Amino acid sequence: MKPKILIVEDQFIEAHSLERTLLKSGYIVPPVARSVQEGLRSIADQHIDLVLLDIILKGDQTGIDLARELNKRNIPFIYLSANSNRKTFEEAKVTEPYGFLVKPFREKDVLVMIDIALYRDKQKKSGILKEPSPKKALTKAEDEIPNSIIGNSWAMREMYEQIRIAARSNIAVLILGESGTGKELVAKEIHALSARNNSPFVVVNCSALPANLIEPELFGHEKGAFTGALTKRIGKFEQANDGTIFLDEIGELPADDQIKFLRVLQEKEIEPVGGKTKKINVRVIAATNRNLEQELANGKFRLDLYYRLNVFPIKTPPLRERKEDIPMLARHFISKYAEEAGNAITDVSEHVLSELLNYEWPGNIREFENFIFRSMLINDGPLITKIPPLLKASATTGRPDKTRIENERTHIQRVLLECGWRVSGKGGAADILGMNASTLNSRIRKLGISRPHKL
Known part of the structure; x- marks a missing residue:
């Protein structure tokens, strides 16, 4: 029997679109709740497997208030948001949601996020994500991870599980960790275990990109598009078409250039310098050793880009x-x-x-x-x-x-x-x-x- 998913959303168009998407995919969908009180009545009257929860709702209470109650009842939830207020984001993140869906919603993104949230919740409740006995050491064969990643500790086994989850879909992945912890290796393993493994894996070191070459390097340019453009150039995103692009040290990008990534993530298209818009099919994996939440607070990283990238975060543990x-x-x-x-x-x-x-x-x-x-x-x-x-x-x-x-x-x-x-x-x-x-x-x-x- 398909899971029952409650939508808590006070905007009719968004709520109706989500409801139609879920019903078409076979999920059981109770009547939409448009306030915290309606949401509380729904979870009191029936078993709910997952809640899609808007942050801004009718009435004095917000989705964050309802999230605290959902946590008490061990009901997983995903935030729905178009809110770009950092203070609201920080308050929401404390409630430990299974993710953020950014308005406007794409059907594929909604279904993938739900699939991941339900899978992770099942693991959590079955005890799979609890630390196993040190005596039960898993082998590489049991983990099904190629030998380029070495380690059998609890921290690594937990990371292997996250890699396997990420590899099953095309969602954006954000790899967080200190310098030297193997973030590029993790990205390669996700690509190798995914359905894109026979297509290109392209690495871009964002910290090494000169500010004036970011656009032509990533999106390409036509001949004569600017002084020095003597030939046509295919950008990194187009080189990675049908495959995966790994944007290392994305936290080093200037804030003004970060907006250019949103078009790729939202519209799946690029615009070469001096050329026409092109549709592309690229899986984006990004990594940084910076604290992006601190960068958000300092105004150095865009919140909307963070929402898009942080769909599925993976932390690489330091050696210590x-x-x-x-x-x-x-x-x-x-x-x-x-x-x-x-x-x-x-x-x-x-x-x-x-x-x-x-x-x-x-x-x-x-x-x-x-x-x-x-x-x-x-x-x-x-x-x-x-x-x-x-x-x-x-x-x-x-x-x-x-x-x-x-x-x-x-x-x-x-x-x-x-x-x-x-x-x-x-x-x-x-x-x-x-x-x-x-x-x-x-x-x-x-x-x-x-x-x-x-x-």
Whole structure:
């Protein structure tokens, strides 16, 4: 029997459109509630599986008031909103909805969001999302995740489940996490497990796009569209047609340029510079290491774009929160670099493993991978028994009372000092930290790091 979905919406046109969509898809739909009181009567009189809940309703109470009651009764809900007020958004987010549907609604978006919400609620109520016993370690085969993602900790198993859910549809995904936690790998896995896996996967590093080239780079341009446009150019979105585009570091985009993404997400079309509008079929996955909610509060990120991207957020856990994966990761990278390092190393010694486990890894997996490779170069094997001085020096200086940002600043400054403030190239800070130079330069500016003057 299909789930029963209650619509709480006081606008007749939107309510009627939603009702028609749900009925056509076979859902059971009680009479539409147009206020909090009508909604409360409906959930009191019958079993409701899911509520589509408008924030602004008739009467003195809002959808947020009703959401608090739904939480008490363990009834999942999705907000319906055209509201761009940040304060309202912050209040709504505290109630932990299963998502936001932005007006005007597209039928496909509504049905996909409902499917995901019902699936996640079923998991939650069946206990699947509760932390399992540490003794029950799932294998890679059981997780059905390609081997490019390494880890068997609870945090990673939870992330694997989110990847599988996201891969089943074409919804926008927002991957959140610190630098070096493998956000691009997650995006690749979603693409690989999706129905689009035989189509292009295109990566765009938004932090590396010069402001004057954002439009032609992403949307393309016609020959002669501007000075220097000597030939026609196909933009990244068109290159990804029928596939997936991964917009890394989307939080770095200037606010004025963010509006250009809304057309792609809402209308599924692009407009090349100097050309005509084109329809495209692209799945958008975005990622950022920034706190987008803080960026919203500071006016640096558009709320409407956030709504569109944050349909299905996935958080990549930092390495310090899954240290039980460190032995597996160490062996993986040792195997990966065995030929390049030119030695017979197969594992790490017990005392080195102890140091690896005691370090906080502010640079996460990127830093860890680079560190293992450097360690292999100074050992003969079969075990890594010696490690570079960076870990030994920095492992004892990180203070727990410092914020993550302070520790990241200290760590980057230390690496810059070690390599003579050289950012790019072999042996440069970006190479040591395992990130590209443009991303590191962006972090240096963001963290306010400057080279000390010589006396």
